[in-house]
Amino acid sequence: MSLGPVVPKPLDGSVRFFSVAYLPTYTATVFVLLLVWAGAPGKDVSLRRAWRTATEVGAGEAVWILVGTTVVAVVFQPFQLAVMRLLEGGRPDALGAGLGRALQRRRKARLAARAELTGSTGEPSPELVQRAGAAAAALRRRYPLPDHLVRPTALGNVLAALRDTAGRDHGWDAAVAWPRLYPVLSDRARAVVDDCRDSLDGAARLCVTHAATALVGAALLLRSGWWLLLALVPAAVAALAYHGAVQAALTYGDAVRAGFELHRFDLLAALHLPLPDSLQEERALAEELCRHWRQGLPPPDRYFHPPDPLDSTPLPGS
Structure with missing residues (x-):
């Protein structure tokens, strides 16, 4: 859906x-x-x-x-x-969907690689940390986490x-x-x-x-x-x-x-x-x-009904 x-x-x-x-x-x-x-x-x-x-x-x-x-x-x-x-x-079996999905997975992998702080020696620079953070934020907004959910289009x-x-x-x-x-x-x-x-x-x-x-x-x-x-x-x-x-x-x-x-x-x-x-x-x-x-599994079996602020009935024991 x-x-x-x-x-x-x-x-x-x-x-x-x-x-x-x-x-x-x-x-x-x-x-x-x-x-x-x-x-x-x-x-x-x-x-x-x-x-x-x-x-x-x-x-x-x-x-x-x-x-x-x-x-x-x-x-x-x-x-x-x-x-x-x-x-x-479109449909998963649509013409070109497999090729588009493969292309999107490669783009996702490149973005994930930029989001990792690898390949640097010692303490990463603030610029590198900021760049990796921006890539991680873009990855979260643009692609689902599991690869099987990747769609063939950027909008998808x-x-x-x-x-x-x-x-x-x-x-x-x-x-x-x-x-x-x-x-x-x-x-x-x-x-x-x-x-x-x-x-x-x-x-x-x-x-x-x-x-x-x-x-x-x-x-x-x-x-x-x-x-x-x-x-x-x-x-x-x-x-x-x-x-x-x-x-x-x-x-x-x-x-x-x-x-x-x-x-x-x-x-x-x-x-x-x-x-x-x-x-x-x-x-x-x-x-x-x-x-x-x-x-369609059973719903929660506990409820909470807040008191009506207009109800002046005294509570039990008051």
Whole structure:
């Protein structure tokens, strides 16, 4: 299960809909329309013709273009989970997945080597310690610890590292605990998480949409000579959007880890479970809860109900 789409967000506002669904669809639609107005498919392609046709578009036609773009954006909005799965590396047996996974494992090994203070004689210098610490932090954020969890793409590994590390030090399995933790986050923490998630979803949708647009553009310009190079424009946008998605995933991972650090006890309180007195007790309780959520094992059999501050009933013996 991917932690990225583990709490699918609905169309919860016009800003999210515009940035995640509408804007990528609109820019792709405009690009394809310009190619068609320029004379594609065919050999006689002219940007002047495209500009002249665009300026002659009437109000009615513009409305139909906007309505059609909105309908397409709404129809494809539920496929955001599939978009994320595709960019994470798709199915394990997908074409090229084995080669991509091997490449990512080599990159992980190089980063792990830089994180080790080896090859130096005597006391390592502060600069070397700082460089190794930065490499170790990047390794923790970008790659899961077990090699068998390594994905064939950089984005997939960032999200795999998130699932592997968020809450792990305290016994939590992020993939099953995060859907329960998210509703009890504070307003400020949820705002940060939502903003990072919107950035991730928007970059991912822009990447996939413009990659598909590049293929459509190449098909339209296949017989147009040097005009075929115009297909590189959406391809470049897709590449930049993918790198943006990786950076957004790193920030999203930091926000989710902070959510576990700050609000995991709020989750226990919401479940009416006693707060642990030590890290060992917390780990045991968290692992018990995660096994219950993940495997259907019996839940904890102890509860704690804090007294209602408005209840003035005297306690027994008072």
